Amino acid sequence: MEPLLTWLGTYWWLIFPVMGVAGGAAKRWEWAARRRHERRLETLRLKAELKSAELEARGLPKRQGPTIIDTTASVAPNDLLTRLFAEHDQITARWLDYELDVAKLIAFPAMSDGRQPLVAAFLRAKKTADALRPASADANVTEKQVSEYLDAVGAYAVAFEIAEKDARRLRDSTFTEPERKRLDRAQQLLKVAVDESATQAERNVAYKRVRDELDGLILLSDEAVEVLEKQVAREISAPEQVHRPETL
Known part of the structure; x- marks a missing residue:
């Protein structure tokens, strides 16, 4: 215990940069958590719309208040899939902006580095969203499939925003x-x-x-x-x- 106290007494000033780094990391995680929460709320809203449209298509009365997703339900509304396709494609286009623009690759090299944890998480989310994407808006899919795809697109969007934010923060700081x-x-x-x-x-x-x-x-x-x-x-x-x- 005494050697530790001696060390702290000598290097007490190190607490300030350490606190600064910890504070920055805490802010980034707080932002990521808030963005994921917002995305979950948006997902719940879209799922409610999905169930409402499905009930309306069956000629059944809409239920008020929170909706529980019936994973055995039939085909999902085409308009929701169309909206999800558009968001999916938009995220992919934003990612390709970094992959195909050499100027951006040089300015934000972390965005194309799969060794970066946040970029690796984004690439995994992309793979999942791509795998769950129906063939078309008219594809014969169940509500469960649409619900899973909706969640995947949501995770894909959040993962991209977090990876992009971190890459813009890092810039070229990981290089000598x-x-x-x-x-x-x-x-x-x-x-x-x-x-x-x-x-x-x-x-x-x-x-x-x-x-x-x-x-x-x-x-x-x-x-x-x-x-x-x-x-x-x-x-x-x-x-x-x-x-x-x-x-x-």
């Missing part, structure tokens, strides 16, 4: 100082590689140097490389020719 300098050079070179005012040769050189700087730091997907190469290779607009009248 030399690695951060390489990322910065890659970001500057990328601007040249997609600059329509640069010559094709300049863009090609800049593109090659971007790939060299990112090698070993960020793994670009084949799709991201394809998108970038199209941007680098697109034709440079020829300057408009000004026709002057001939002099006599």
Whole structure:
């Protein structure tokens, strides 16, 4: 006990940075918990709408107050599935924004790093939502299946928001100082590689140097490389020719 007290007496000042880190983590978990709670409320509301629409379709009177989901019920309303598809696709589009945009990958590298716990959780939620997604809004599915898909889309949305928030907080802080300098050079070179005012040769050189700087730091997907190469290779607009009248 005495050595511990001696250590604390010597390094008492460490309590302040530790408290700061703990406070930041507590705020992030509080935000995540609040967002999950809001999502659960939204899920319950949608489930109530689902049951109400299903009862109405059967010609039965609507029940007032809280609704208990009957997991043996028949086909779910098409409009709810349509809404869920739209939300599912929107989340996926936001994720692809990071996966296919090299500038965003460099700015927020954690978002494409499956080793990050929150990103790994998002990818698992995505896999679950994709697996539970019905083939179409007209598919012959039960209310239980729709309910499970609704929960999965909700978890997918929350997991993405949490992973994105953390990636924007981290930025390039997980890299060493030399690695951060390489990322910065890659970001500057990328601007040249997609600059329509640069010559094709300049863009090609800049593109090659971007790939060299990112090698070993960020793994670009084949799709991201394809998108970038199209941007680098697109034709440079020829300057408009000004026709002057001939002099006599």
